[in-house]
Amino acid sequence: MYDLKPFLEYVKEVNPGEEKFHQAVKEVFGDIIPYIKDKPEYENAAILERLSEPDRMIRFRVTWQDDDKNIHVNRAWRVQFNNSIGPYKGGLRFHPTVNEDVLKFLGFEQIFKNALTNLPIGGAKGGSDFDPKGKSDDEIFRFCKNLMMELHRYIGDDTDIPAGDIGVGKREISYLFGQYKKLTNRFTGTITGKDIDFGGSLIRTEATGYGLIYFVSNMLEEKNEVLKGKKVLISGSGNVAIYACEKAIELGAKVITLSDSDGMIYDKEGVDEEKLAFVKELKEVRRGRIREYAEEFDCEYREGENPWSVKCDIALPCATENEISDEDAQKLLDNGVKLVAEGANMPCMDKASQLFRKSDIQYAPGKASNAGGVAVSGLEIAQNKIRLQWTAERVDDKLREIMKDIHDQCKNYGTNGEDSIDYVKGANIAGFEKVANAMLAFGPI
Structure with missing residues (x-):
């Protein structure tokens, strides 16, 4: 039977020094382990071990030139965590604090957040320790272009769909998508958060x-x-x-x-x-x-x-x-x-x-x-697939519905007595059940 303390020791042993990731695992599995104590099928299939280990982590170098012709080298990553219920989905973050620990905790959280939306999207995260603050548009363009030279090999509208995050707004998404389109000769919904003029969704920014x-x-x-x-x-x-x-x-x-x-x-x-x-x-x-x-x-x-x-x-x-x-x-x-x-x-x-x-x-x-962003990203994917753009009112209505449904899932799994709702417990269990049951359906390995 799973026990939280030894399981966390196992996670720390195989992921040394990654304190944010340890924190995220503890927060989720602290609710999951008591919930599955009488459900041996999850332990028999090693679901928690599999959920806490990314499917793959891709790390690569990004070399770029500033406006004074100086050459700089940054690291970039894509953590493809779990695609049991749909293609990998998660933002790209550009910030000096980005490292494997940060991206693993974000990607792990993304698994359950995306599951709560009831949209067919898995969990991923990516980014770079590049700092866009104080950089010119040309410098950011050159960085984004060179990052996509490597990243394009691992993403696609049915494989892995990045979006924006801290340090990655419409400007960066536009540069990234433009380069992806040139490299692949395909105009698809591979990146979300795009401008309205080329496949973005209304209400995505908000x-x-x-x-x-x-x-x-x-x-x-x-x-x-x-x-x-x-x-x-x-x-x-x-x-x-x-x-x-x-x-x-x-x-x-x-x-x-x-x-x-x-x-x-x-x-x-x-x-x-x-x-x-x-x-x-x-x-x-x-x-x-x-x-x-x-x-x-x-x-x-x-x-x-x-x-x-x-x-x-x-x-x-x-x-x-x-x-x-x-x-x-x-x-x-x-x-x-x-x-x-x-x-x-x-x-x-x-x-x-x-x-x-x-x-x-x-x-x-x-x-x-905060699942509203990825929810509308999922709606952007749907609009791209059918080559249509919905009205702001329609997207906003769907966003309201999704957030209400997430609330109701939290209430369903997190009710403690008649008046008390443990929203953390409810969110963790609701997200876990959807993903873990899909993993069980696919077989033990």
């Missing part, structure tokens, strides 16, 4: 942020509450944060914080549509710093700080992994937070997550609450 707020609304409905009037903390000021903020404002919430790696703004009056338009131009066009918001609208800027010490009703971490420590979590709880939903991937450290789960607040993991 999808993760919108989906997060739809999920939060479903959580609040369980308590007979609504977003209107709630004070909301949002971390980050990238794609997820911006569009979570936009949808929250639309539904009547008062968003009072945003942040970036330099610090945070605290706007007691709340972010409105005009202020959000400034943030979009600041971050999506000029790629500036969030302190400029404080200068423009005369609000408080706290250099080097995060939002979690501010009193609120709802906290939405939308920046990066492990951004909420146990001290941050305790501050939120002491200040009366009622709901925490993850917009980023694994933004809560293990102890922070445990604090939230043991409290009486509502707490949703990213594999459930």
